Structure formats: C-alpha cells, structure tokens
Amino acid sequence: MFYRRWLMHYLKRPVVTSFPGRSDPDAPARGPLDVTANALFRQSLTLRQLDGGSCNGCEAEIQLLASPVYDLSRFGFAVSPSPRHADLLLVTGVITEAMVPVIRTAYDAMPEPRLVVAVGACATEGGGVFHGLPGVVGRLDAIVPVAARIPGCPPSPNDLLAGLLAAVGRPAPTAVAR
C-alpha cells in the first residue's frame, strides 16, 4: 500500500530546494543567463518541451523540475502535452534540419502571447560539440524568436527555474518553504 508511505510524508519537513529565494548549497552554481525580459505572464504559465535533437540530458533535467525537490508547480508552472495549450516552448538540442518544420509548426500552433526559451549548450551555442555537422542547423533564432537562453550542458534544474522566472519577468520569490 503506497498510502501509508504517502501519509507519513506529511509528518516530515518539505524537501523543496531553497532556490531561488536563497542559494542552494548542494547544487552547482548557474551560468549567466541571456534574457530579454518579458512581463507577459503574471499568473500561471504552461510549458511545452520540444526536442530539436538533444542527447536526452536536457530532457532528464527538465523532467526533474516536477520532482518534489524543485516542484515547478509552486510558481504556477505546468507542463502541457500539446503546444496548443502552451505559453512557453522549451527547445533543447542541436536543431536538426528534420526538426525545423516541426518547430515552426509547434510555434504556430501556440496561442499568443508566446515565448520560446532555448535550453542547453546545444541550443544556445549553435550545436555545441555538434556544430557544423551535416543536418545540424544549430540556430534556433533563425526559425523562431528566442526570448531567453539557458546555458549549461545540461543546465541544472535550478538554472532552468531561474531562467524560466527571468523569461517571464518575474522576480525570484524571496521566501520559499524550507
């Protein structure tokens, strides 16, 4: 029965990271962000991730945003299975030629206002170690306008949280449950 374990967790302290209100001593420090601040979304925000040719490292870190340690939903963020319901598109990976029309279609399907965030060294640095290979486009801003770039290979979930908050022009909350 999982209910017993589940109920027992209510008796314990939350495990949520103190980041971004306070620094997180166990997690690696983040790199500089490149953000065009947008104060478009004040309340909830729906994300959609799109893999443009990644190694699965960035996806693994994005999946961890839903873990109790990072708990994306405390900021009103949620992940959507469809770009049609998404406000923000997280694009990972070197951009391959085959994915260019897919990215464009997904972007066109998103309702206005919409934002695109490039995640990881592959998407922010023109393909990273895969730069210049056949079929690797590497430039996301040639396809869709990019509002923010979150560097790192892969960026840690803390970097992702900071980048997402900055991309929607929200100040980092000062007090976070710990």
Added chain:
Amino acid sequence: MAERVTVGRREPHATDALFDTLGKMAHDGTALLHAYVGAQGLTLVAAPAGPGAPEELVLGPGPFARPTRTGHQLFWGVEHALPAAVWHHAGRRHPVRGRGLHLMPLGPVRGDVSESLAYQLVVLGDEIHQVRLRAGYKRRHVVEAMAGAEVSSALAVAERVTGTSPVAHALAFSLAVEHALGLAVPAADQQARLVLAELERVTSHVGDLALLAASTGTVAAAAEWLRLKETLLRFQAALTGHRYLRGVVGPGGHRRPLSGALSALPALVAAVRQQVDGVAGALEATNSYLDRLHGAGRLPEYADGAVYWTGFVGKSAGLRRDTRWDAPYADYGALTSDLAPVAVNQPDAYGRAWVRVGEVRQSLTLLSRVMEAGPPAAASSRPPARCGAGVGLGRVEAPRGRLCYRVEVRGEHLVAASITTPSQLNWPAVPLALEQRNILQDFPIIDASFSLAVSALDL
C-alpha cells in the same frame, strides 16, 4: 586489422529468401542478426581478436545509412528490418487494412517531456493493431563527428550520444582506444570506473522507475523515485563536478580525479538501499500499480530467439546476457564471480520493472563491495601519451544493455568509429510489445517500461 564485409542492399523478396535459408540453418540470434544486417545493406564489421566472444558484432553505417535530410525518410533499423526478421517466424506481415481501423499519428512532439520520435498506431477502437516507428528526426551524425576528430573531442561527442549514460559511452570508447593502442590502465582508475558505471546504472534505473510510476498514475511513488534520483545526482555532482558524471573517464586513465566525496559513498549506498526497499516494497503491495503492469506490453514468445534483445528487455525475457559477466571489463571479473545477472521469464512491463529494481540492488551490492575492499585512490594519473595505430573494440553493459564501440585510431586522431547502442537493438521490441492486444491506455505504460533513448537510435 578488421575484416570488412559489405553486403549490397537487396530487394524485399530477396530479404525474405535470405531469412528462409538462415531460419532453417540456425534459430540462433547471432545468425539472424548477421542476416538482417546483410539484408539491410549495412556493413558488418568483424571484430579484431580480443577478449570475450570471438564473433562479437559491431554494426557500422552501411552504404544506405546516409545522412537523412528530412524526418520522413524511414530509419532502416526500426521500420523494416528487425520486425521483418521476427515476422518471418510468425508468418508474413501485411499492412493492416480494414473496416474501423484508424491510423493514429503520435509525435514527434508527444508526451509530457520526451524525445522526438513519431509513432503511427493503427487502432481498432481502443485496441492497438499495428505500430510503426518513424525515427530520424534527430540525427546528429555522431559517427561522422568522431571520424577524423582528435581523441579528446571524439570523447566529448561520445559522452553526448546519450546524455543520461555518459559513463557507459566514455568507458566503451576508452576501452576501444586502449584496445587499439595497447594502453594499460592503473588499478585505482579501474576501480573508480566500476564505481562510476554502477552509480550511473542506479541513477538511470531509478529515473526509469519514476517515469513508470508516473505513467501508472502512482504519483506519490514517482515523487519518491525522483527525489532519490536528485539525491544521487547531487552526490554525483559532489564527486565529479558534473551531475551526470561527465568529463572523468578517458582512455588510459581518468581525466580528472574523483573528489573526497567518495568517502561518503558507503553511507549513500546504505541510504539508497533503504529507500529503494521501502518504495519498491510498497509498490509491490499497491494493486493499482501492479494491475497495470502485469501483462502490459508482453513480448511474444516467437521474438525471443530471433532478435538480440539486450539489457533489461533481454533479461526480462529470461536471457542471462550481461557484458559484465560475458566479457568482464574494469574490475568486474573478480567482483561478480559469485553473482549472476538478474533475469526473470516475464517479458512484460512488470518483468522489465522487476529486473531494474533487482539491478539497482545488485549495483548497490557491487558498490559496497568496492568500498569494503578499500576505496579507490582519489589521485588521478596523467593519461599516457597516445601513439601508434590500431583497431579496437570496447564493450560495456550500459544501463540499457550492451554497448559496443569500434574505433580505428592513429596517434591522437580517430580514423573511423562505429557504435552499436542498446537502444538500437531494443527499439524494435517496442512495436512488437505494443501490438499484443494492448489498448491505447496502456501505451504510456509500455512506452515508459522500455524507456529507451531516441538519441541513441538516431545517432
């Protein structure tokens, strides 16, 4: 030097005839793999004589594995080849057509957070009748990136083939280069390699179990697995400076020493074991979880002997194949002699989850054995200068199964490389498992029970 056998592409009917002959000759997986490789116009590269099985195979890109321009070009391995081999055993395969059958496209943007791969599901009401995979959306041409590159930059590419198992890739690459150039590795580094490889296996399996629990709606269990994964990732960051252990393993010895956090490993192993026992034990008593796994995505029996399933897909079908036992590398020979690969004869979603829980426990045992024997010296050795030339083969058991690298090295440069990833071998099992009278609601569960990497399929 390796012997290269190139077989030209044949027409489909010739493929069938070939399988006919070979099917009569041997029902053994290796022979059919040979046949399938030949029929698909790939290059079969005979391995140079080395440790382990003599006729170990590495699939190289053949004349038809050209750079794909669009995602609509079908990937050879999945769309036609291996299922064709399997269908030969079950009778000829025809495209399914009929009243009430619908084609349901899914992907390449699918699921919550997932890699780009398109499924085409032929469904009748809720029941899945036929599945085709369309891959090739995310080919990054890793093999081309390695050919002609310096060993150090090829290693950086190898670590990014599958981002969640960089140690396995770096280790297979390093073993291949060491084999080619005859480099020796210090004993301390051998031990540390084992520690890193097993840590990676635990982390990867725990992450897979989290996805599986989430797909069955057991969100509390998924949260516990994810939290455990985060604990492991933070330890890995403290140990090596990278959450996924990149940048340490290299040909001839470590590129970077392990940090003092290694002394905390026994405590971590004990804590992880307690947590795994707790969560896995509670899930074993949760009917809503078990009901959805038992019988979901069962691999048909006729597929067993035909294809070389590897890793937990093979082990859940009762195949005790594991590179750590079959061709020991690093320090596995001495440490695993009294253990056996975890295997069970239940090739469904439950069996695959069961094998992963068993492997996590086994890896924790291996980790505590290494630490009992005295922790590996933290000092890094300067890797020896690389000179000479040769061809080498490296095989490791990655978290998802057997991984092979074959490299041709000349001095500091790589002349050519070919890779066989476990995901390449196991992806054809996914359509097979889905088509066994499963309904659409089972799709996410079966998908998560395999949790194969698309990045290692598209290469």
